[in-house]
Amino acid sequence: MKILFSAKPDVWDDYEAPLRRALDAAGLRYDLSRDHAPGDVDYIVFAPNGPVKDFTPYVNTRLVMGLWAGVETVVGNETLTQPLARMVDDGLTRGMVEWVVGHVMRHHLGLDAHIHGQDGEWRNDVYPPLAQDRPVTVLGLGELGSACGQALAGLGFPVTGWSRSPKRIDGLTCLSGADGLRDALTDAQIVVLLLPQTPATEDILNADTLALLAPGAVIVNPGRGPLIDDDALLAALDSGAVGAATLDVFRTEPLPRDHPYWAHPRVTVTPHIASTTRPETAAQVIAANIARGERGEPFLHLVDRTAGY
Numbered sequence: 001m002k003i004l005f006s007a008k009p010d011v012w013d014d015y016e017a018p019l020r021r022a023l024d025a026a027g028l029r030y031d032l033s034r035d036h037a038p039g040d041v042d043y044i045v046f047a048p049n050g051p052v053k054d055f056t057p058y059v060n061t062r063l064v065m066g067l068w069a070g071v072e073t074v075v076g077n078e079t080l081t082q083p084l085a086r087m088v089d090d091g092l093t094r095g096m097v098e099w100v101v102g103h104v105m106r107h108h109l110g111l112d113a114h115i116h117g118q119d120g121e122w123r124n125d126v127y128p129p130l131a132q133d134r135p136v137t138v139l140g141l142g143e144l145g146s147a148c149g150q151a152l153a154g155l156g157f158p159v160t161g162w163s164r165s166p167k168r169i170d171g172l173t174c175l176s177g178a179d180g181l182r183d184a185l186t187d188a189q190i191v192v193l194l195l196p197q198t199p200a201t202e203d204i205l206n207a208d209t210l211a212l213l214a215p216g217a218v219i220v221n222p223g224r225g226p227l228i229d230d231d232a233l234l235a236a237l238d239s240g241a242v243g244a245a246t247l248d249v250f251r252t253e254p255l256p257r258d259h260p261y262w263a264h265p266r267v268t269v270t271p272h273i274a275s276t277t278r279p280e281t282a283a284q285v286i287a288a289n290i291a292r293g294e295r296g297e298p299f300l301h302l303v304d305r306t307a308g309y
Ligand code: NDP
Pocket: 069, 070, 071, 092, 139, 140, 141, 142, 143, 144, 145, 162, 163, 164, 165, 166, 177, 194, 195, 196, 197, 198, 200, 201, 222, 223, 224, 248, 249, 272, 273, 274, 275, 276, 309
C-alpha cells in the first residue's frame, strides 16, 4: 500500500520517524514516500502548503488526510473528489486547551495590571474575582471548543457553548441556532471563538453581535480571522465596548506590519501559534485511519464538503 506524504520538506523531517513508528505499530505493510507515481497512491497525507494542488491524477487514492484541523483552504478544491479527513489530534487539542485557558485567565485575573504596572505603589484594593462570576461563551463545540469549554468549566467559569447542531456536554450550557447565538453572546464577559471558517461563520462577530456582549467584554480568537469583522471589532475596542482582544488568527497571515491590531493598546497579537498538530500523536491518528481503510471500515474525521468543515 502506497502512502504519499505531501507537505513542506521540513514537515516531512518531523513526521517521517513518528509515522513509520505508528504504521509499524498498526501492523501495516506500506511504502511511504514523497514521490510515488500519482496513479499508484492509496493514501495522501496532506498539508495545503505542500506540493499537491491538483488531485486529478490520484485516481486510486482512497483517502486524503489533512495534517491541519482547519480545511477551509482545501475543501473548495474542485479537483479533490477523494474523501477528505481533517486532523483530530489529542496533542493539538491539549495545546489549544492550554493556550485558551492561559489567555482567559490572563484577562479574568487582570494580570496585565501587575505585569505592566509595577511602579513601587502598594495598591491592594482590587482582588482577583472568582471564575464563577465571569460568564464565558465558547463559539464552536467541536473537538477543540468542547475541550476548552470543559476545561474552563472545571475552573469554575459558567460556560455557554454554541454549535450548529444541538448538543449535551457535561458542565456546559449548550445552545444552537440563530436564537442560541443571541442568547450565548448576551452579557458574555469572555468569548472564545473555535468555529471553522465557512460561508456561514464569516463575520459572525460583527457590530450587531458584539453589541450583545457585556460592557468591556474580552474576545479570544484562536479559530480563524474571518470569523470577526475587523472594522467592527476595532470600533468596539476604540469605544471601550470591548475591553480587550487576544487574536491568534487573521484574514491575512502574516498579519501585515501596518495593520492596526499590532499597535492597538487593547489587542494582543499572537502569530497563529495557539496550537499545532503534534507529529507523535498525529501519526497515530493517520495510521489508525489507514488501518481502518485496509480493514474496509469507515474512515474517521471525514469532512462534510457541503457544510465546509
Ligand atoms: P470541529 O469541526 O470539531 O468543530 C467545529 C464546531 O463549530 C462544531 O461544534 C460545529 O457545530 C461548529 N460550527 C460549524 N459551523 C457552524 C455554524 N454555522 N453555526 C454554529 N456552529 C457551527 O473543529 P475543531 O474544534 O477541531 O476546530 C475548530 C477550528 O479551530 C478549526 O476549524 C480551525 O479553524 C481552528 N484551529 C486553530 C488553530 C490555531 O492554532 N489557531 C489550531 C487548530 C484549529 P456542530 O458540532 O454542530 O458540527
